[in-house]
Amino acid sequence: MKKAPSRTRVVTGGAIVAALALGGFGAYSASATGEDTAAAPAAATAEADAKNKNTTRSTHLTVEAATKAAQAALDAAEQENQRVSVAVVDRNGNTLVTLRGDGAGPQSYESAVKKAYT
Template sequence: MKIQLRRTACMRAMAFVMTLVASPAFAQQAIYQSPSLTPDAALKAARAALETCRKNGHQAAVSVNDRAGNALVMLRDRFAGPHTVDTAINKAYTAVTFKLDTTNFARYTQAGEAASAVRHLPRVVAIGGGIPIESAGSIVGSIGVSGAPGGDADEVCAKAGIAAIRDDLDF
């Protein structure tokens, strides 16, 4: 009889706990929403970056990627090298996936640093010119530029691209 009462009490307690866990107060949503850059904003940023590179005398490629690292827009100036396309896309990919501009990424992952091995991952480019794009405290995309002589010059163009859409972003 005592065993039967213990089983019944135990089963009631388990049922009570299951009711609590299944209640709306404890339930988690199955989906979430996150902001991402629109293709129109991406195109505006890419055009501004490309125009800045042209004004500075550089033939470059520009990629603006969404928050998942996928290219939304890619523009290549007619005399930019064939390697600049993949490099621009992957600079933007590196910036958004590591949530860090590629100039600092290069510094933090150089030989001898604890994170140096991440440079060997596919699509990771540790050269300046890739910058995350933020809006209202969230990373919504990134921009990558390749083709100017050095990562610093690429970064100037990338920053101009972000500046072109700054008023469209929430800060």
């Protein structure tokens, strides 16, 4: 198997970092929006959750945030003249968004999903 040029590895790594950074921002903004709108019920729910040690609370990336992350990664790759596909998965490994760039090979779609899962 032929090793990818360092430029390709740098672009791919940058695209992944951009996707993860935007994903983290989306998860943070999603968790920050619900708290201020209903302060009294939210406080009661948080207090009940604190007492119950059998459940956990987590946030998930929205489709809008995942799409922004994927588009940013695809744009970064296109600036470097790379033909790639980009996939964003949730914390369970389920695919949220997949974008196939113009001219990307048929194998790049599946590879993008597998890399995102890894």
